Amino acid sequence: MARVLLLLPTTSYRNEAFVAAARRLGLAVTAAADYCHRLAPEWGLPPRMAVPFDRPEVAARTLLAELDEQPDAVLAVDDAGLELAALLCRHLGLPANPPEAVRRVRDKLAFRELLSAKGLTCPRFAHLVADADPLSLLATLDLPVVVKARRLSASRGVIRADDAPSFAAAVERVRAIQRRADRDAERLGLLVEEFIPGSEHALEGLLENGRLRVLALFDKPDPLDGPYFEETILVTPSRLEPPVQRRFAESVERACRLAGLVTGPIHAEARVREETVWLLEIAPRSIGGLCSRALIQALGMTLEELILRHALGMALPEPRADEAAGVMMIPIPRRGLLRAVHNVEAALQVPGVVEVRITAQPGEVLAPPPEGNAYLGFIFSRAKRPQEAEMALRLAHLQLAVELSPEYPVENAPARVRPAC
Known part of the structure; x- marks a missing residue:
């Protein structure tokens, strides 16, 4: 029986599907x-199998010492475990993307630097180091610009600014978001890039020995022009002209090859303006949330099953x-604070x-981007x-x-001390 090691982030929507x-x-x-290792038994895990994904070298040493049997594949189901999975595969001699390639594409600034150095179309950008004066960058970039946290996903920590005051405010806000979400925030700083108008699209694919198999190309029909970039609708097949789809x-x-990615799922985002493709990001993982369920009919199986089949060298459907x-x-x-979502049955009756x-x-406390990183839910459709x-x-x-109701007031609440984990 083949064995797979799954790296399951605390809050991923895809744990259950994998x-x-x-x-x-x-x-x-x-x-x-x-x-937390103290909570691991509640999820049926040995405490030593609960590790810090954002410290991949430490986590890899712990897991390699704890594994009783060699797995045939190691898969991270979301962004948080990607670098750890790559490190484990390197130590175990399993086919996988190099850890440095995964690290490069997960970092928005490093990915921009790669695209620029290799002549791929990308917006002009600059690195804003921690505590630097943001207005100093406006001499080198044209407004409007987009301020981005370097390693966050799902539009978290992404804000457009159209003038100097809104730019300074966006930087302050994104810095605060990144500090809460990334232990390396001060070292990383922020990415600032010129805003690219145009339609936005997403490609779902699979790398096989460096060659890309396109599984789906999605359109995002709602305009994503900011100041925040909450994604709503994805529809496939794309209505882009076939030559533009091929260029995408x-x-x-090409970007995967230059980055060093060679195998496994790929999720890419791009803007298209006047038939020019501007790559925004590439992630060596599958599409986020529960969105993969939209592909079950086209694939004849779940996307998660297809990814596992690929990792184990099993036959794949067309x-x-x-x-x-x-x-x-x-x-x-x-x-x-979410109280309820009403009329779900009525929504289900829509043809x-x-x-x-x-x-x-x-x-549950919900917040839209740029602070929020969770979804209210998902609606799925099929049509001709x-x-x-x-x-x-x-x-x-x-x-x-x-x-929704306002959050409970906490201004006068006594301080609570959390146990160290």
């Missing part, structure tokens, strides 16, 4: 997580493009809608044409009513 796919394939699963795929494959599919990441209207999944729990799949999502969303 575990379920492994079970369908009859695999033996070993799990490691970035939970060719740019992704994608079918016989219908359109869409997914909406349900927008969070404002920051607040073309196949599933509505509310993932946030009552009592992309525009019909898109319209079904919009009509279903109109049925939903989200009930």
Whole structure:
């Protein structure tokens, strides 16, 4: 029986999907997580299998000493464990992307530097070191600009600024977000780049010995012009002209090759302006949230099962493009405490809608980007044409009513000391 080691982040939407796919394939699963070691037993994990994913060298040493059996594959199900998975594969002699390649594409600044050095189309950019005066960069970049945290995902810590005052405010805000989310915030600083207008698209693919197999190309029909960049709708197949789709795929494959990525899932984001493809980012993982469920019909299986099959050298299906599919990441209207989401059954009655999944729990504090990194839920649709799949999502969303209340006041609450983990 083949064995897979899955690296499960605390808050990933995809943990359950990968575990379920492994079970369908009859695999033996070993799990490691970035939970606190004191809480690990509550998730059925030995305390030594709870490791800090954001300290990959430390985590790798711990897991290598703890493993009883050599796995046939190691997979990180989300961004947090990517570098750790690459390090483990190197030590275990398993095929994988080099850790330095993973590190390079996870860092938005390092990825921009690579694109610029190798002549790929990318916006002009600058590195704003910690505590530097942000206004000093405006002599080298044209407004509007986008301020970005270097290693966060899901539009967290990404803000557009159109003038000097909004730029200074954006920098202060993104610095605070990055400090809360990344232990290396002060060392990293921020990426500042010129804003590129145009439509935005996402490519889902699989690298096989450095060659890119395109699984799907998504359009993002809602304008993503800022000041914040909350993603909502993804629809496939893309309505881009075939030559532009080919250039997108060719740019992704070339960027992967230059970065040193050779195998496994790829999720790429780009803007298209006047048929020019501007790569925004490439991640050596699959699409985020529950969005992979939109591809089940086209792949004939879940995307997670396909990724596991690839990692273990098993046969892969050819994608079918016989219908359109869409997914909406349900927008969070404002920051607040979730009370309820009403009229889900009415949304399910919209023609073309196949599933509505509310993932946030009552009592959970929700926030839209740039602070938030969780979703309210997901709506999925299928139709003959992309525009019909898109319209079904919009009509279903109109049925939903989200009930939020202000967060509980904490100004006068006594300080609480958390136990060290």
